[in-house]
Amino acid sequence: MEDGRAMLLAGLRRVHAFTATSRDIPMQWEEFRRMGPPPGRQGTASYGVICGANMEERSMEYMCAVEVDSLQDVPPEYGRMRITRQRYAVFTHEGGVSKLGDTWGSIWNDWLPRSGYQSAHRPDFERYDERFDPETGSGTVEIWVAVQSA
Numbered sequence: 001m002e003d004g005r006a007m008l009l010a011g012l013r014r015v016h017a018f019t020a021t022s023r024d025i026p027m028q029w030e031e032f033r034r035m036g037p038p039p040g041r042q043g044t045a046s047y048g049v050i051c052g053a054n055m056e057e058r059s060m061e062y063m064c065a066v067e068v069d070s071l072q073d074v075p076p077e078y079g080r081m082r083i084t085r086q087r088y089a090v091f092t093h094e095g096g097v098s099k100l101g102d103t104w105g106s107i108w109n110d111w112l113p114r115s116g117y118q119s120a121h122r123p124d125f126e127r128y129d130e131r132f133d134p135e136t137g138s139g140t141v142e143i144w145v146a147v148q149s150a
Contacts, residue, residue: 004088004144009047010038011065013079018058022101025062026137032064033134038078040069046134048126049081086122088144089115093126097137100126107145115147122146 012032016024025048043066051061063079071080089111093103112119124145132139 001147002088002090002144004083004086004146006085007067007083008069008071009049009063009065009081009083010040010068010071010074010078011047011049011063011081013051013061013063015059015061018060021060021062022098026097028062029064029134035077037066038068038075039073042067042069044130046128048128049083050124051081052123081123083123083125086120086146087148089117089147091143091145093141093143095138097141100141103143107143112145112147116150117147118150120146120148 012028012035014024014028016028029048045067047063047065047067049063049065051063053060063081065079065081068074071082074080089107091103091107091111093100124143127142127144128134129140129142132141
């Protein structure tokens with residue numbers, strides 16, 4: 001469990017059908033890399049943020065992002081997001097991103113119902129740092145799930 005800090009993120013937001021995420025999200029990351037970093041980038045980590053899900057339409061909004069020092073100078077082609085301070089359950093995924101959905105599924109379907117916590121209904125995110133190789137799509141990814149007591 002971690003107390004996450006407030007962050008300002010800038011990146012590329014897209015809506016994806018649940019059935020297409022394994023194909024479409026890697027393409028979104030490639031598009032985001034081609035855009036280059038927004039002004040005021042802070043640190044070296046990148047974030048994959050689940051902005052929300054629409055269960056009726058079986059879709060989710062996902063944002064490839066980096067932390068920035070201010071949203072004021074972010075060009076209009078970048079999405080923006082404020083992450084507030086929040087309590088998180090933090091998990092580690094080792095290996096390829098092709099299996100990342102399995103880890104998310106285990107968290108939501110197995111761990112969360114038995115944990116004594118519930119979703120805080122705030123953005124959850126993947127954190128990619130120097131332990132992850134974007135060229136191979138493999139390495140260590142942290143998954144931060146916003147929680148509150150049940």
